[in-house]
Amino acid sequence: MNKNLGYIWKLGMFVIIGLLLLMITIYYIGKNRNLFVSTFQLKSNFKNVSGLKVGNNVRFSGINVGTVNQIEFASDTIVVVNFLVKKEVQQYIKTDAMASIGSDGLMGDKVLTISPGGVSTKMVKDNDRIPSSTAIEMEDLMKGVKVSIDNASVITDQLAEFTYNMNHGNGALSKLMNDPSFANDVDATMNNMKKATKGLNENMEAAKHNFLLKGYFNKKKKAEEKKQKEQAEQKEEEKQKEASNSEKPK
Known part of the structure; x- marks a missing residue:
């Protein structure tokens, strides 16, 4: 008799716990599905x-x-x-x-x-x-990413080819970067051009004091001074006109 009572009690507890779990599950599912609101x-x-x-x-x-x-x-x-x-x-x-x-x-x-x-x-x-x-679909997004990756791959290949040609090519830029003698020649050429420019300026300055060419340079200088004077007078006239206009009664 005691064994039957123990069995019934355990069975009852199991049923009660099962019902509670079922009610809790139904409550949470219903809450998520908005069944109770x-x-x-x-x-x-x-x-x-x-x-x-x-x-x-x-x-x-x-x-x-x-x-x-x-x-x-x-x-x-x-x-x-x-x-x-x-x-x-x-x-x-x-x-x-x-x-x-x-x-x-x-x-x-x-x-x-x-x-x-x-x-x-x-x-x-x-x-x-x-x-x-x-x-925006994930598939469309992945297509855009793939296009960007393909473009990056092409740019990387071009940079690699450019770097290889720079290191092993025979062009002027490659020689300038890798051939010291070529770079020295370019540097010497630039120095010569600077010297030539400096010499040309000195020759022009000497020509200004030459009695054969002095008249030409003086005439040119006077023409420039006259032009600057006319421009200054024109600006002064414009200022006077503006001042007179502002003084007139409205």
Whole structure:
């Protein structure tokens, strides 16, 4: 008899614990699916739902406010997504709000995101349809990354070829970088050009004092002085005109 009572007691405890665990599980699932809160329904059309599933979260301003409850085809190019949102959030969602599909992290589950509207002040109603925006697909993003990597590879190959030609080529730039004698020749040429320029300046200065050419340089100097004087007089006249205009009564 005692053995039967012990068996029944253990069985009863097992059943009670199982029921408690079942109730806790139902509570958390229902909480995540918004089964125990007042909700309203919204709709949005997409060309591609990008792996969105029933039960995925709906976010508004970064906060989970609902869940996706139905995904169905409207035509061969349009998919209608129905989602439940907490009633308490309805007052913040306007008719120009935008729905989009994103990811919870880089490789996480898909989420439906509602972006707040910026113009309309009219609140959405139950069963309203809000516009959608196309999200950037991971495949498109990877294609862009691949193009960048390919371009970087081409640039690297060109730099490697340029460096090799610089070190082993016979061009002037390669010789300048690697041949000391060629570099010395270029340096000597530049020094000679500087000396030639200096000598030309000295010859011009000497020519100015030559009695045969002195008249020409003096004439040129006087013409420059006359031109500068005329410019100064013109500026002075303009200043006087401006001063006289400012003194006239309005």
